[in-house]
Amino acid sequence: xxxxxxxxxxxxxxIDHGKSTLADRLLEVTGALSAREMMEQVLDSMDLERERGIxxxxxxxxxxxxxxxxxxxxxxxIDTPGHVDFTYEVSRSLQACEGALLVVDASQGVEAxxxxxxxxxxxxxxxxxxxxxxxxxxxxxxxxxxxxxxxVIGLPADDAVLASAKSGLGVTDILEAIVQRIPPPxxxxxxxxxxxxxxxxxxxxxxxxxxxxxxxxxxKMRQKIRxxxxxxxxxxxxxxxxxxxxxxxxxLAAGEVGFLFANIKTISDAQIGDTITDDQNxxxxxxxGFEAIKxxxxxxxxxxxxxxxxxxxxxxEKLRLNDSAFNFEPENSAALGFGFRCGFLGLLHLEIVxxxxxxxxxIDLITTAPGVRYRVTRTNGDVVExxxxxxxxxxxxxxxxxxxxxxxxxxxxEEYLGEILKLLEExxxxxxxxxxxxxxxxxxxxxLPLNEIVLDFYDRLKSASRGYASLDYHxxxxxxxxxxxxxxxxxxxxIDALSIIVHKEFAHDRGKALIERLxxxxxxxxxEVALQxxxxxxxxxxxxxxxxxxxxxxxxxxxxxxxxxxxxxKQKEGKKRMKRVxxxxxxxxxxxxxxxxxxGDEN
Amino acid sequence: xxxxxxxxxxxxxxxxxxxFASGVAPRELEARYLRALEQEIAGHPWPWTxxxxxxxxxxxxxxxxxxxxxxxxxxxxxPWREATLEAAPGSITPEAARAWHDAGIDRVxxxxxxxxxxxxxxxxxxxxxxxxxxxxxxLRAAGIANHNIDLIAGLPGQTPxxxxxxxxxxxxxxxAHVSVYMLEVDQDSRLGLEIxxxxxxxxxADAPSDELTAxxxxxxxxxxxxxxxPRYEISNFARPGLESVHNLKYWRLEPYTGFGADAxxxxxxxxxxxxxxxxxxxxxxxxxxxxxxxxxxxxRDEERFFVGLRLMRGVTPEPADWARFGxxxxxxxxxxLLESDGATIKLTRAGVLLSNEVFSEFILT
Numbered sequence: 017x018x019x020x021x022x023x024x025x026x027x028x029x030x031i032d033h034g035k036s037t038l039a040d041r042l043l044e045v046t047g048a049l050s051a052r053e054m055m056e057q058v059l060d061s062m063d064l065e066r067e068r069g070i071x072x073x074x075x076x077x078x079x080x081x082x083x084x085x086x087x088x089x090x091x092x093x094i095d096t097p098g099h100v101d102f103t104y105e106v107s108r109s110l111q112a113c114e115g116a117l118l119v120v121d122a123s124q125g126v127e128a129x130x131x132x133x134x135x136x137x138x139x140x141x142x143x144x145x146x147x148x149x150x151x152x153x154x155x156x157x158x159x160x161x162x163x164x165x166x167x168v169i170g171l172p173a174d175d176a177v178l179a180s181a182k183s184g185l186g187v188t189d190i191l192e193a194i195v196q197r198i199p200p201p202x203x204x205x206x207x208x209x210x211x212x213x214x215x216x217x218x219x220x221x222x223x224x225x226x227x228x229x230x231x232x233x234x235x236k237m238r239q240k241i242r243x244x245x246x247x248x249x250x251x252x253x254x255x256x257x258x259x260x261x262x263x264x265x266x267x268l269a270a271g272e273v274g275f276l277f278a279n280i281k282t283i284s285d286a287q288i289g290d291t292i293t294d295d296q297n298x299x300x301x302x303x304x305g306f307e308a309i310k311x312x313x314x315x316x317x318x319x320x321x322x323x324x325x326x327x328x329x330x331x332x333e334k335l336r337l338n339d340s341a342f343n344f345e346p347e348n349s350a351a352l353g354f355g356f357r358c359g360f361l362g363l364l365h366l367e368i369v370x371x372x373x374x375x376x377x378x379i380d381l382i383t384t385a386p387g388v389r390y391r392v393t394r395t396n397g398d399v400v401e402x403x404x405x406x407x408x409x410x411x412x413x414x415x416x417x418x419x420x421x422x423x424x425x426x427x428x429x430e431e432y433l434g435e436i437l438k439l440l441e442e443x444x445x446x447x448x449x450x451x452x453x454x455x456x457x458x459x460x461x462x463x464l465p466l467n468e469i470v471l472d473f474y475d476r477l478k479s480a481s482r483g484y485a486s487l488d489y490h491x492x493x494x495x496x497x498x499x500x501x502x503x504x505x506x507x508x509x510x511i512d513a514l515s516i517i518v519h520k521e522f523a524h525d526r527g528k529a530l531i532e533r534l535x536x537x538x539x540x541x542x543x544e545v546a547l548q549x550x551x552x553x554x555x556x557x558x559x560x561x562x563x564x565x566x567x568x569x570x571x572x573x574x575x576x577x578x579x580x581x582x583x584x585x586k587q588k589e590g591k592k593r594m595k596r597v598x599x600x601x602x603x604x605x606x607x608x609x610x611x612x613x614x615x616g617d618e619n
Numbered sequence: 620x621x622x623x624x625x626x627x628x629x630x631x632x633x634x635x636x637x638x639f640a641s642g643v644a645p646r647e648l649e650a651r652y653l654r655a656l657e658q659e660i661a662g663h664p665w666p667w668t669x670x671x672x673x674x675x676x677x678x679x680x681x682x683x684x685x686x687x688x689x690x691x692x693x694x695x696x697x698p699w700r701e702a703t704l705e706a707a708p709g710s711i712t713p714e715a716a717r718a719w720h721d722a723g724i725d726r727v728x729x730x731x732x733x734x735x736x737x738x739x740x741x742x743x744x745x746x747x748x749x750x751x752x753x754x755x756x757x758l759r760a761a762g763i764a765n766h767n768i769d770l771i772a773g774l775p776g777q778t779p780x781x782x783x784x785x786x787x788x789x790x791x792x793x794x795a796h797v798s799v800y801m802l803e804v805d806q807d808s809r810l811g812l813e814i815x816x817x818x819x820x821x822x823x824a825d826a827p828s829d830e831l832t833a834x835x836x837x838x839x840x841x842x843x844x845x846x847x848x849p850r851y852e853i854s855n856f857a858r859p860g861l862e863s864v865h866n867l868k869y870w871r872l873e874p875y876t877g878f879g880a881d882a883x884x885x886x887x888x889x890x891x892x893x894x895x896x897x898x899x900x901x902x903x904x905x906x907x908x909x910x911x912x913x914x915x916x917x918x919r920d921e922e923r924f925f926v927g928l929r930l931m932r933g934v935t936p937e938p939a940d941w942a943r944f945g946x947x948x949x950x951x952x953x954x955x956l957l958e959s960d961g962a963t964i965k966l967t968r969a970g971v972l973l974s975n976e977v978f979s980e981f982i983l984t
Contacts (some may be wrong), residue, residue: 058878209771347703428734542956542976564829564835564973564976565829565830566801566832566972566973567973567974567976568801568830568853568971568973568975569803569864569972569975570803570853570854570976574626574673574675574876574877574881574882574883575868575875575885576881576883576885576891576892577885577917577922577926578883578890578915580925581921581925581982583975583980584925584982585979585982587975594692
């Protein structure tokens with residue numbers, strides 16, 4: 017197809033601002049899907065995605081649109097993940113586009129996530145088409161939102177499209193704006209092949225499936241291709257595009273978007289951001305911006321039932337086929353037995369993996385407190401990276417510790433500022449920017465230790481702002497910090513799976529809060545149980561769980577022995593779900609108690 | 620000899636602590652229920668003659684006197700060794716007491732729960748200590764001298780002082796038998812659910828801690844022993860010779876037959892139960908279907924322990940039991956929850972309070 021009639025775009029929106037509904041509506045209006053065929057929010061395919069209302073995997077849908085000028089255009093809608101954990105994937109999806117719809121809720125306004133992705137899009141030189149959505153709601157204030165877009169993002173918003181994806185209002189205006197305002201792709205169909213991988217996943221029948229945007233040249237069936245990062249070659253066995261059903265084709269030329277499979281066995285051969293080129297006639301340079309994805313958050317995953325260890329390993333291997341951002345290696349805990357140290361992009365990513373393991377593979381899991389990867393310089397000058405508290409070097413052997421730092425953008429309303437600033441200070445943040453962005457809203461840019469985010473930051477931010485704060489962050493280097501390892505002893509035995517790395521100044525308070533929480537989570541045993549938090553040999557906090565005082569069934573009513581048996585069986589079953597460490601039965605939740613240690617929330 | 624249990628699951632109101640399948644129902648259902656009960660009893664083949672009868676509820680003292688008389692008239696074996704009727708304090712008239720006596724009742728179990736007006740009122744009871752005293756006098760005058768008084772430790776607002784007030788009344792009324800239950804906090808009662816949800820209705824916020832409840836219970840154990848009413852079962856206390864003959868059958872794995880909704884039976888081999896709700900019971904009996912919904916063989920090897928150990932006299936394990944349960948038995952002897960004279964094992968004072976921990980080790984299936 018002549019690139020002049022191609023438009024590649026994505027939709028930037030905050031969760032709930034109407035991205036999926038708008039995507040559905042575009043599909044419907046262009047006839048890619050009849051209303052009758054249409055399932056709600058077809059682009060979000062996995063159950064989990066639908067439940068959480070976020071998109072985890074990017075997708076690309078081709079729409080054919082007959083514009084008011086009489087020509088028919090190929091519009092490729094490239095869907096992007098909507099969460100801060102997946103910034104890199106977002107940037108690759110944006111790189112595949114020439115423009116983006118910036119969808120802003122007419123009453124909520126611009127959120128941090130939207131802002132971050134818009135900056136990302138501007139960085140990739142995309143044409144931004146502002147869309148003010150939900151204008152049919154009584155609380156809609158399109159003028160204020162327009163002003164905000166101009167002020168905060170610095171984009172002219174006079175010609176923002178007013179729309180209601182729900183009712184279909186303004187959808188044609190959006191399509192016209194895509195055609196008129198977003199530039200056609202620039203690449204040359206005759207240059208050597210360069211195609212950008214912006215998504216890939218594992219299919220049990222076809223192997224890895226790649227979504228790619230052809231920048232230069234042509235991708236053809238049976239073509240021998242080379243994947244740049246690993247230098248491996250494959251033959252294209254399937255080629256096509258989604259509309260939204262998969263439609264096979266023989267060729268994708270410069271400017272077009274589609275999928276391919278080539279008998280690729282592992283997802284790590286087809287990494288997001290990598291360049292596909294022709295094996296015989298390769299391009300001289302890859303496309304810019306490729307980075308191998310690095311996990312930032314680490315946690316131990318253990319089966320509750322130790323005999324399920326093999327099952328868990330198989331499940332992790334299967335998940336990894338489909339998720340190159342996730343990695344794992346075996347680890348061994350004195351408390352929990354055999355498990356795996358796993359690396360994730362962020363907390364949400366961790367939760368998704370955890371839920372998929374429990375839901376799809378039916379494995380009961382214990383997850384240990386998430387942490388980050390520290391750079392530790394030993395006294396002999398060796399530098400080691402430590403992402404597991406149990407591997408923390410002896411303090412006498414540490415010269416210096418560096419912790420990962422992020423730049424975090426928070427957008428909130430003025431009235432919550434006090435609480436949020438307090439939280440950011442408490443989390444060891446350094447303020448880099450403080451800006452009123454109109455409409456009673458404030459933008460904060462803080463440098464924060466990543467370690468503070470993986471504890472309970474999201475929950476705290478949410479409650480401090482009653483949900484009216486949005487957050488975005490990216491890694492911004494390392495800084496030297498006095499971190500220490502905080503151990504927990506239960507009945508005198510250190511529980512390795514409960515150890516955490518904390519800032520020295522917080523160790524005492526965290527230790528206290530953690531022990532207090534554990535006291536509430538660990539049920540009374542038949543004997544008194546001492547809980548202690550310690551740094552090295554120094555005990556910083558202590559609590560006792562008093563011995564169980566009573567566990568008695570009173571009545572034997574009318575000779576109902578079966579009720580008695582059932583109650584006793586239920587108690588026994590409850591114990592089975594706990595992990596026995598030494599003499600003490602510890603419930604699963606206790607291992608995550610560390611997460612909530614700073615919240616001060618009693619529940 | 621076997622016993623008979625008759626269930627009357629109707630009450631004037633549902634008490635906050637009640638976690639049984641009983642409650643308030645339309646009068647019309649009560650009448651149909653009583654007819655169904657008569658029909659079920661009439662259809663029973665009586666392969667043996669019972670020597671005890673126990674009418675429980677619900678509040679069977681609300682049963683119309685003619686119906687009670689007809690029902691007891693259909694049970695063979697009169698005069699029985701023991702025939703108990705459960706009663707709510709405040710509902711006992713001299714006529715009723717005489718009619719009960721004439722129908723063969725010789726023992727009444729009073730669901731007092733607390734002699735402290737405020738505590739009783741919070742559970743939904745309207746009686747006072749004076750009401751109970753009057754009831755006891757009425758029963759004695761009618762010739763029913765054998766009484767049980769139910770008490771609950773752990774009711775909202777209870778304190779050591781208020782508990783001792785209730786125990787003072789036990790001393791004053793001098794019953795033959797006392798039952799002391801620790802409040803069961805579970806989802807099945809309104810109060811239990813409220814406590815679990817950290818609510819405040821029914822005084823849930825004032826519910827005593829586990830410690831206090833256990834202390835109150837132990838105070839009762841000592842006080843009742845001093846009054847000559849020692850504990851013979853985890854929740855039951857009696858003057859020697861006046862233990863409940865009927866209830867002992869449950870703990871000794873002796874047979875009994877139950878009639879009515881949610882009534883349980885044990886023929887020495889099989890345990891069975893009737894359908895749980897009064898509505899379904901009535902529906903089944905009226906349409907000629909059996910009221911019994913399930914039966915399964917009793918597991919005597921396990922029940923001997925988790926039921927038998929409720930009796931203070933303990934259980935004498937046989938060699939096969941030692942092979943099966945020797946390890947937990949010895950562990951509990953070591954940690955002081957069980958004691959043994961070499962032949963018999965029994966719960967210690969501490970073991971009673973943690974008896975579920977002990978019992979669950981005797982459940983293998």
